[in-house]
Amino acid sequence: MPAHERTGVWLIGARGSVATTAAVGLLALRAGVTGGGGCVTELPAFAGVPLPGWDDLVLGGHDIAHTPLEKRAEQLAHAGVFGHAVFAAVRSGLAEVDAEIRDGYHPAAHTGAQADAAARLTADIRAFADRHDLARVVVVNVSSTEAPCPHLPEHDDLDALEAALVDPARAVLPSSSLSAYAALKAGSPYVEFTPSAGITLPALRQLAEREGLPYAGCDGKTGETLLRTVLAPMFSARALKVRSWAGTNLLGGGDGETLADPVTANSKLESKARGLAALLGEDVTAPLHIDNVPDLGEIKTAWDHVSFEGFLGARMSLQFTWTGYDSALAAPLILDLARLVTAAHAAGQSGALTELGFFFKDPLGSDEHRFAEQTARLIAWAGTL
Amino acid sequence: MPAHERTGVWLIGARGSVATTAAVGLLALRAGVTGGGGCVTELPAFAGVPLPGWDDLVLGGHDIAHTPLEKRAEQLAHAGVFGHAVFAAVRSGLAEVDAEIRDGYHPAAHTGAQADAAARLTADIRAFADRHDLARVVVVNVSSTEAPCPHLPEHDDLDALEAALVDPARAVLPSSSLSAYAALKAGSPYVEFTPSAGITLPALRQLAEREGLPYAGCDGKTGETLLRTVLAPMFSARALKVRSWAGTNLLGGGDGETLADPVTANSKLESKARGLAALLGEDVTAPLHIDNVPDLGEIKTAWDHVSFEGFLGARMSLQFTWTGYDSALAAPLILDLARLVTAAHAAGQSGALTELGFFFKDPLGSDEHRFAEQTARLIAWAGTL
């Protein structure tokens, strides 16, 4: 990667908690008012990898909300995600980021063909790149989880999809996938950090391949699922048969509200469940709940209860409670992904970046869910960039 | 390993909970009344390794207690470690094992030089090998944890040690190390499954090297520490700074009573603490307690509270509660270790078997504590046998 090259990081959902925390964090890192805690790419293992520096990243994005970033950041400081001193130090920088946020796509607000909407989104990304003389713009979706999208034949074939997109009477793509389509048309690598459809549709993956663009996803692994992919391999390695693995997630914030809708929650629940089945087999009883508990604010609490069987059939159990700030867990990974995808793009890689499975609940192009193995693969791959 | 070769497994502490459960388990596996749950060497990854079959292992051992094995097994069945049906199926077999148990060494009961005591122990092992026409006898220490033993110059030098052993006025070796010495003199590979000194003294390691014998230890990793070596690498890989890791262990049974003595508990606490410091650095506050709670019987419950710091200094926490039957967790590992050490001995390996770190809190000859890495090393090594 040429020195002093600048990379854009375009966030879909740029005014949400995760994006705001990522913006605050990037500004705080640049200002030297925080260390790199929580940033994987700041670990010694990544010291020799040609990653962009914090000064080399420029933030922008789409959102359908209009709350100023500064206001959102103040709310997050109040909620304890970061300190008021950090907020004060980055306040002015947030206004600059705010100026780079454009209206996102909302199906209800749009009339006309989806192709037109996509063209507008693409133009926003291109204009951002031009304004800042960027070598590339990495697009990352951190918007709210969508309801599962019904499968259409057009999702499997790029030509059929593009034909449908120009039809003003149809709306074949969910918002996340329209954003992914627009990103790819802008020549941008794409990261799906939510469980939404995004780039996972075969037609879009064809487009990425055709354009020679790398992509990664999906659904950031930040809490309960992270622990599951750490703990499940232990049971397997010790020949301890897991019989049930029950989980309850309590979350407030916007995320809690979005996921209080059972249809939307299903996207998340499915994404979470796939990993456990892959790790332990299909015969594990695994009830899983996501509850909206507004008073918890930005805090997410997960309780898991694992019942397992050992030697001579002895029945034993493990419980854990994980309490964290969802945004503080997710935001540094956004910066890590932006850096790593930048390096991969600069190195000419394209298609699904399977070595980034470390970051995801449902890794695209890989069925390796074991966290230690994902860690080893990530570090080995980064060493080749 | 030649087919149909038979191997002895000689347990120091042969009437304790772990040894009794191992005996019940081996007999139950042979009788086909239980599956191989909890036995690592029954996993597909070990399918091609030339391990002895369950029929190829013969049990014996030393103990200072005289409670019949059958009686101990009945107590364990009553305490829920295994079912009454399993007990009934192996009852007669236990009497045969019982007949192979000899009086162990107890410093208070012994007069004369320690060399004489060692010679008697060695003779017991040799006679066992002769009686059953065994290709080798693997000695495993599963007796109660000893108090930490003060360091003597003789512990560092084999010649000095042997000179001291013949002096009837001195008792330079703790029981566990006398047993290890006797085992090595009998030509036996040795496994230290407790946190006692055992084979860890440099003079004894010299003896093992000189005799070309393999050994492994120490302190079986079955619960809280197992989880710590699984979870700590996750925090490191995600750049989450652990600030404190507090732990409380509640245990009943004989183990709880032994460890209620603060001096003895220190051996265990030190063994547990070393791993955490190795994994996360020395600056983690890590209070750790072992409490004797007799009413819990054979159950061990551990609660850990981890406080960590993420992006922008966000403070978060993880708690877990592990509830298990200590003997059911440890016993299958005894059988696994006996099998693996047998294969290593048959393959001509000697010295510290560092690849067995997977099984231990404080792996001899290795400072790798990360469980996933230990798992990978174990499997790779087993593939070379």
Add this chain to the structure above:
Amino acid sequence: MPAHERTGVWLIGARGSVATTAAVGLLALRAGVTGGGGCVTELPAFAGVPLPGWDDLVLGGHDIAHTPLEKRAEQLAHAGVFGHAVFAAVRSGLAEVDAEIRDGYHPAAHTGAQADAAARLTADIRAFADRHDLARVVVVNVSSTEAPCPHLPEHDDLDALEAALVDPARAVLPSSSLSAYAALKAGSPYVEFTPSAGITLPALRQLAEREGLPYAGCDGKTGETLLRTVLAPMFSARALKVRSWAGTNLLGGGDGETLADPVTANSKLESKARGLAALLGEDVTAPLHIDNVPDLGEIKTAWDHVSFEGFLGARMSLQFTWTGYDSALAAPLILDLARLVTAAHAAGQSGALTELGFFFKDPLGSDEHRFAEQTARLIAWAGTL
């Protein structure tokens, strides 16, 4: 209560886990092979109350299942609810109880008017009383939870109800209420230990009043809800504002299966939720789940997470995990209720026994949910009998 008077205890669901454990327990108490642990009426506070002795109670009941009681008891012993020694001591007594169990009412298996079914049930109870020369028969419903029953006008008026019951084309009463009707017609006091409709219909309560019979209910308070009614008053007394109280229940056994049906689970969830709202107000976020986790067997595990606000708005939390044998918690209460209702009946009391709220999630005739107050009321009332 005249000395040596004998009382029948007729259990609806007489072959279920709770009834079987109650039968085993009563026989074990009589045989002196267990103490009175878990039996409230064995506490010193009840020493002077004229309660029937264990020898004065005779068991019988209805069930639609045909598994012999001995077989069920063996399964429960195997599942750890009680020891094999207890089972062995009461085995023969169980056969006697078994002989007193008659076919229960099942809507799908019945043709004809519900009045005929009720008459048959009533006759069973009367014949039981005659056979054993019983002073009374207390009927207790411990059968599986029913789905919530839609409200009909006949449920509010006894005359209308009795008119409908003789109509072979209609089935206006759910099974639990038909059993309650039959019990009252047999002159029996009635206890509703489940969240099913049972005696809660106004028409049936009219019948009880008319017949001068006491009754009590509903839904035995044995675990999570017990703790809630103990803990919630603490928050109130300390002016700590509870903001959310989330709960997850994991249960195996037949109960788990029954409650895996979301419609049926609703009966239980509603019964549980009412108490919390009564104790803390309506504005507490209180998601609540019941999950069927078959491998847990007879064990029930509940996790609750309470988020509350203190001085100056400080946000704090309490979590608890309760792990118990549901049947072992419920069964002694069945015996306690049988004894106390017997004494109340002997003392001429009729109508809702509100002082028994101590035992129930949703106390009939009382909105006192605070456990300490319920305890005080129970003891005071018992002293008047």
Add this chain to the structure above:
Amino acid sequence: MPAHERTGVWLIGARGSVATTAAVGLLALRAGVTGGGGCVTELPAFAGVPLPGWDDLVLGGHDIAHTPLEKRAEQLAHAGVFGHAVFAAVRSGLAEVDAEIRDGYHPAAHTGAQADAAARLTADIRAFADRHDLARVVVVNVSSTEAPCPHLPEHDDLDALEAALVDPARAVLPSSSLSAYAALKAGSPYVEFTPSAGITLPALRQLAEREGLPYAGCDGKTGETLLRTVLAPMFSARALKVRSWAGTNLLGGGDGETLADPVTANSKLESKARGLAALLGEDVTAPLHIDNVPDLGEIKTAWDHVSFEGFLGARMSLQFTWTGYDSALAAPLILDLARLVTAAHAAGQSGALTELGFFFKDPLGSDEHRFAEQTARLIAWAGTL
């Protein structure tokens, strides 16, 4: 209590976390920037009790530290105990309180007879009363826990004590008791909120009786012990035999540091243990730990594991984790106690106010530890004032 009478609240340890939070809280209540959450005396049950209003209380105190209150409050706001907005609203008021804090007694800094030191402390309290025209000054000890104090004969007899106090060669009273002595000599009611000796010495209780002064204590019940006195009666009422009750407390802040000293911790551990034994009997295994975990800051986390036995000997368990801000839990109780003791004093009560047991781990003059009973007694008593 005459209207518009003003009462002083003199805090021993006036610059500590609890005192600072109480000061912030009182100022915030007066300023209307917070509600009365956490204040028991703001509950409807106390509506008719003639308590002083928030405007009627004037704060002052002794401390051996010199950190300005404003600085301490800022640290507490940073630690999350209260919001920055609250801090900003009370900042100027804190300076006024600060001006009323005098140097406390420190044995190492004092030369001469303890009587002289006491006289100086008494004079400070009297001058405070004069300056503000106070009807009375209630003295509350919220300073750090002292090591247990060895018993001396002078502690049992007031005359002997006063003779010893004038001897410059002796120092018979620990700091807390010297403060209590000085308070009583100033005509002040006294509250012992710590587990230190304070007023508990018989000679001082004689002095209070002689002076007709009320007093209360000791050791504020704010977390783990509060829960124990709520939960233990439940087990008793349900005839569930508690076999063990293990506890671990993790705390940071100054409290953690003070209690990291095992000798000092003993005062607290003894105070905590007494209640459990009183509630459940002496035969409950009850290991208890207090660990200093500095990174937790002002947060205190307690984990308790209760093992109990039910019907037919079934073994079950309850665990809880309590996470709270110690100061936010204790501070409102200081204001409650000041109000209630004021009303008691105004009503002419003297001696141990046993009805305040509700607030204490080790209630003076009462062996009632059951929280619900304490609540009822408190409310009934307050109604008589």
